Amino acid sequence: MIRGTVIIGLEVCKGCELCISACPQESLGLSTHINLNGYKYAELIKDNCTGCINCAIICPESAITVYRQPKPARKTTPAEVTG
Numbered sequence: 001m002i003r004g005t006v007i008i009g010l011e012v013c014k015g016c017e018l019c020i021s022a023c024p025q026e027s028l029g030l031s032t033h034i035n036l037n038g039y040k041y042a043e044l045i046k047d048n049c050t051g052c053i054n055c056a057i058i059c060p061e062s063a064i065t066v067y068r069q070p071k072p073a074r075k076t077t078p079a080e081v082t083g
């Protein structure tokens with residue numbers, strides 16, 4: 001089982017929610033706060049990300065970086081990220 005996590009560029013995010021819809025784990029949600037551009041931004045709301053990169057692929061702003069960590073874990077390596 002691969003575990004993952006995501007880093008979201010909150011000032012780049014435009015709150016389109018595509019990543020939230022694309023996540024099979026329902027790991028993402030929309031913040032109640034807004035960024036400097038006035039958008040609510042996506043954030044990780046559950047610790048169950050599998051590193052599938054669906055969110056990074058679908059994000060039109062290339063705001064998401066996915067990291068994968070195999071088990072047993074020794075180090076975290078960046079996964080492929082496209083937007």
Ligand code: SF4
Binds near residue numbers: 025049050051
């Ligand atoms: S990498 Fe996959 S499981 Fe993790 S937040 Fe993105 S869509 Fe969800």
Ligand code: SF4
Binds near residue numbers: 020041059060062063
């Ligand atoms: S797909 Fe990208 S721009 Fe849209 S809410 Fe997610 S992180 Fe923000």
